Amino acid sequence: MVTFITKRARAETFRQRLTEAMAGAKFNKSTLAAEIRVDRSTISQLLAPNQTRLPNAQVVAEAARALKVSADWLLGLSQRPERANDLLDIVVNMPEAARSSEDEQLVRWHQEAAGYKIRHVPATLPDFLKTSELLRWEYQTQIGKTPDQAVGAMKDHLSWMRLQHSDYEIAMPLYELQSFAAGTGYYSGLSPDIRAAQIEKFIELHDALYPSLRVFQFDAHQVFSAPMTVFGPLMSALYLGRHYIVFRDSTRVQAMTNHFDWLVRAATIDARDFGDHLKSLRIPA
Numbered sequence: 117m118v119t120f121i122t123k124r125a126r127a128e129t130f131r132q133r134l135t136e137a138m139a140g141a142k143f144n145k146s147t148l149a150a151e152i153r154v155d156r157s158t159i160s161q162l163l164a165p166n167q168t169r170l171p172n173a174q175v176v177a178e179a180a181r182a183l184k185v186s187a188d189w190l191l192g193l194s195q196r197p198e199r200a201n202d203l204l205d206i207v208v209n210m211p212e213a214a215r216s217s218e219d220e221q222l223v224r225w226h227q228e229a230a231g232y233k234i235r236h237v238p239a240t241l242p243d244f245l246k247t248s249e250l251l252r253w254e255y256q257t258q259i260g261k262t263p264d265q266a267v268g269a270m271k272d273h274l275s276w277m278r279l280q281h282s283d284y285e286i287a288m289p290l291y292e293l294q295s296f297a298a299g300t301g302y303y304s305g306l307s308p309d310i311r312a313a314q315i316e317k318f319i320e321l322h323d324a325l326y327p328s329l330r331v332f333q334f335d336a337h338q339v340f341s342a343p344m345t346v347f348g349p350l351m352s353a354l355y356l357g358r359h360y361i362v363f364r365d366s367t368r369v370q371a372m373t374n375h376f377d378w379l380v381r382a383a384t385i386d387a388r389d390f391g392d393h394l395k396s397l398r399i400p401a
Contacts, residue, residue, distance in 0.1 A: 124168045130176075133164055137183040137190070152178035223346050223361070226282075232348020233283040235376040239343040239355055241296060242286055247317050249310045282348075284329045285387075287379040289336040297397040312399040319326035319394045330387035332380050339382045346373050 117236055138148060145159040154175060170191075171179075188194035220314050226234065236242065243251065295301040297332040299311055322331065334341075343355035352372040354361040363369055 123170070126192055127168050127170050130170060130190055131167060133185075133190050133192070134179065134183075135163060137179075137185045141183045143183065147177065148182060151182040161204050205249040222345070222353075223352065225345070225351065227377070229347035229350050230282055232350065233285065234348065235287070235373065237287050237341045237344045237376065240302065241288070241292060245318060245321055245360065247310070247314050250314050251304055252309060283317070283327075284325075285376070285380065286329070286331045286339065287376060288331070288333060288382065290333045290384060291336055293333070293393075293397060294302060297369060297399060309397055312401070315394060315397055315399065319391060322391045326387070326391070327336075328341045331390045332383035332387050333385040333390070333393070334379050334382050339379055341379055344376070346376055 138144070143151070145156050145163070149156040149159045152175065158171075158175070160168065161169075163174075170176075176187050180190055186194055208237060213386045240254075243249075243308055246254075266301060281282070291301075296303045296306075297315065299308065322329070344353060345355075346352040346369065349366065349369060351362060352369045354364075354372075363372070
């Protein structure tokens with residue numbers, strides 16, 4: 117059912133919201149008049165009690181621009197005062213990303229989501245589960261983050277994890293650990309000693325942190341995922357390399373949550389079996 121709003125009610129809404137926006141912007145009648153190039157008497161008339169006349173479209177648009185609100189909101193056509201571009205920036209933005217998934221921005225997001233379940237699809241192996249030796253090998257030629265920075269961030273994140281502020285689920289493709297254990301692909305040239313120590317650390321951390329930390333592995337021939345993290349119901353982030361695409365609106369956060377849960381349902385190796393899988397990948401001395 118469509119609700120009809122009378123001209124008087126519309127004018128009252130406009131007057132109330134114009135007053136509110138002027139107060140928020142610290143504008144008086146003279147300031148606003150000068151900003152939108154009308155006489156002060158025009159603003160006084162718009163704010164006069166029992167005024168039933170609405171301004172023309174040009175005045176509404178200029179007032180909205182000057183006060184950094186939307187024209188629709190001033191006229192009572194929207195309940196959000198933000199302009200369309202500003203509203204988009206609230207729900208979707210693209211902050212820069214460091215090379216490491218352990219950059220300071222991600223740490224802040226983890227802290228913001230303390231107490232909520234965090235769902236994570238890493239770009240490689242999860243940085244915060246890596247040994248210092250593996251991180252130093254991986255970041256020795258990378259741009260942006262030094263090996264020492266990566267190691268320090270890893271230790272901070274792992275310490276945070278051990279306090280069990282949040283349940284943490286990780287989903288990653290089977291080939292990642294298989295390639296790591298074999299020293300092929302991305303891990304070509306990595307010494308057997310570093311790979312062996314890393315697998316032992318995975319086993320140790322899995323035993324210590326499960327079930328607060330649950331790792332699932334899926335077959336990339338059957339399902340696929342870009343690197344991403346979902347921070348409870350608060351936000352989700354896609355990792356592009358140089359940037360994240362960050363969503364804070366509930367519809368997209370839920371869609372990415374559903375995507376992650378789909379990966380878990382399709383997992384070839386369940387979190388309960390991950391420890392045994394790790395042991396099967398042990399590298400002989």
